[in-house]
Amino acid sequence: KNEVEQSPQNLTAQEGEFITINCSYSVGISALHWLQQHPGGGIVSLFMLSSGKKKHGRLIATINIQEKHSSLHITASHPRDSAVYICAVTGNQFYFGTGTSLTVIP
């Protein structure tokens, strides 16, 4: 049983497209995290949120606590956005989704 489910698993988009990645979770949480992993392995934290919406540049993250669902949006996508995006939630421990592999084609 996966506490965190992401969709889609793989996503290919043309440069400039609007992209949405979804995350659903089944446990009680104190926060939800969106992480980005580039080829080569390093992971960086993009957002941590417990309610509402956050925006950073072309990235927007939203969370609906009642529905246990979060979305990560990328506006005007660019090839450098190509990476694996991982949703993680924290309750009494960290739970990770399996990631969404995004490829943005020029």
Add this chain to the structure above:
Amino acid sequence: DVKVTQSSRYLVKRTGEKVFLECVQDMDHENMFWYRQDPGLGLRLIYFSYDVKMKEKGDIPEGYSVSREKKERFSLILESASTNQTSMYLCASGPSGGGNQPQHFGDGTRLSIL
């Protein structure tokens, strides 16, 4: 800037060897974590530590041990490496405060056991 440093990016070892993976953080974080990442399975927690000389098992501790003698350093030890331990290993650190604090990750060590 925040920095978590893993000693090796790539490592190749033989079955039965004792393998040490080192992780150092410069943020004075209380919490440190070791994960492995496998295709289709995401990140899985092996061990974590919330203080010097303290350790807690994660979801998949079998075949691994850890050491935290100093606050900034957290070592993962494969006592007798096996081929099913071929994986990407990621270290992370974070301040006390649990889930309301982001974790900071190293660049990962891709370990191959032959």
